[in-house]
Amino acid sequence: MTRIRPALKNYDWGDTSFIPRLLGLVPTDEPVAEAWFGTHPAGEAVTDDGTPLSAITGRLPFMVKFIAAAKPLSLQVHPSLDEAREGWARENAAGLSGDDPRRIYRDDSDKPELLVALTPFSALCGFHDPTATAGWFRARSWTNIADTLERLGLEGFVREALSGTSLTVPDDLPPWAAALRDAHPDDPAVLVALLMHWVELAPGECLALDAGVLHAYLSGCAVEVMNGSDNVVRAGFTTKHRDRDELLRITSFEASPNPIRRAESGVYPSTGSYRVVVHPEGSTIRATETTIVVTTAGASHVLQTGESLTVTAGTAYAATAGTPR
């Protein structure tokens, strides 16, 4: 087994202490939003002597991250594989450079995500049944948006809300939505958030996000596993490029049940090219293929076929390439 060190991302929404403490670093005032354990060119993990992870494993189809959010991340959706391939080809044909801020598709891969909470973690994920939501709006005397939702349905309401014309955000919001409005005062995406499942994951619970599922991570710390892609379409809670029309095109406007899920027999549900297994302290992980192991206490490692690792402290999450659905 080989110890690996992640590439750190200092995005402004990051928490200043969680990831540094996890990695045994001294926290500073600088936010550390993400720690990437993978071979993605935008942030590759390295061994103790600085060797890039890909020199050992080749290019991995998945990546593992710690994320630590002190502020909400953008309201976003990820494309399917077909949509990513089409979008990548379309933007190349249009002559957009790789770092053009208008570029949406940065590669030709989909980006299904698994997020496993390490601390209580709040998020918006998928849509409630719109009839129930309209009833909730009416019970709160939000007549205008109740009427609009009943008249236009989920897709029409989202289109109208993000156009920022006829609808206004109510004053008497529940605390989670008021916090979003206070962080993003003039952002009509707050109206979209009111249609969505607001969830608080307990440590160990997860979200397994397929293409097309609208989501926003709001606060907390987690392990995240995803395909090695950077394709994100944003519509709110961000200063980055937003693309309402592309978001409307690729978002699934089907209502969904409560999205909180759990591991079964230690295996997390997966929607992508990865498989994630949780191992408690004291257990031994035996690798039957290249495995990235991150732990909540101590170092993280890559195991090659035949290697093993005993979890001496904390909880370990072991990720391997799975079969894409």
Ligand SMILES: [Zn+2]
């Ligand atoms: Zn996402």
